[in-house]
Amino acid sequence: MTATGVRILGVGMGPQHVTPEVATALGECDYALAVAKSEDDPLLAVRQAVCDAHGIELVVVRDPERDRSPGLDRAGYEGAVADWYASRLAAYRAVLSERGGVCGFLVWGDPSLYDGTIRLARELGVPFDVFPGVSAPQVLAARHRIVLHEVGQAVHVTTARRLRADVAAGQRNLVVMLTAGVDLDGFADWDIWWGANLGGAGERLVAGRVGSVVGEIQAARTAAKVEAGWVMDLFLLRGPEA
Template sequence: MRVRILGVGMGPHHVTCEVADALRACDYVLATEKSADDGLLAARREVAAAHGVPVVVVPDPDRDRAPGDYEQAVRDWHRARVAVYEDVLRARGGTAALLVWGDPSLYDSTIRVVESLAERLPVEYDVLPGISAPQLLAARHRIVLHPVGRPVHVTTARRLREDVTAGQRNLCVMLTGSLDLTGLDDWSIWWGANLGTDSEELAAGRVGDVAGHLEDARLRARQRAGWVMDVYLLRAPE
């Protein structure tokens, strides 16, 4: 048995030659379904179909979206995914592909899940990179993610306040469940939703000037795609 963890950016037009070659060599794509109208599953099917690979779909285990202990809830969810994937691999064997949005190294748990699988099954695995959301964001806005000689701090919306309080001044923020920029009016923002898709939305400027438009833009992206994924760069004034 083998599992190939393949970064696919935001869909077929972001699949690198390396990933395309690996995908065509797989027996099937293993994908989860979150709902009956799962737009991300549809996009995975499109990637697989472009390379002639069938898709095996399993229900995504339920996840507590408002847990008292966030990290424990995520661990429980990962264990449930391991069990679901294990059932398929035991039944089918062969080489399975897991298609990861963006790049597997950034705020994605597929590598951790497959590491756990490898403790339970005689499975080999490898990882191939994809185009990440921060890369797309920088390209769309024609910017460098950090000032000259300075760092960029990659974080999540859940940790934004904590990181700002700790002194971070240049942050790339992912996993934006909600967009709370209260008190950051004089900061600069470069924002994007559903980057690289037909429902892409972009905005940039002083937070105080553009914040009122961002929720409308997020809503437009969600209405067009059925889902929304956004990322933004937030930079303190000099």
């Protein structure tokens, strides 16, 4: 069979973040497709809850392994991601070829930020639509009751891997994603607004001067993972005034 289409659906952190538009689009899918990162992937239950709430079957494939060695240089990291991406693409293509119909891809947060599903859909070569979701930076700002940038200023969205290079290039107001417990040494006099598992199980918030709250952040991150079985965190980092 041949897939007739793919719908890329931003689902925030679960059923509570599914917008009416996404709910309608999901209800028109024949099934949803997700990967499990392990035999007991705790995030799979969240995807299942989204599908159950809308009466959609969830088809699960095992996510290919990716080299996550901390010592990888940029070339090694990009090569590892490319290999993993190719393997995931093959797994998706096999399911779409076998089942056909309209398939929904459930994307954490919003598909526009640090997610490869849109690129993957292009590679699959089938028609696709994209439906926005609630992004992690949006929820971070709401929980801390802040605006992500100061008046008339910019906000730079980046990853933990690029943080120090971006700061060296002059960035002073950064939303940092894909943190995996980023090292904050050298930022003691910066302000931070940090959050983990925002809108989901194990939600934690910490804000203050980095030098004063770094230990609290570490403890909160550990507590979030213990409570939920997983942790996704991000933060806004703002440098002191010149």
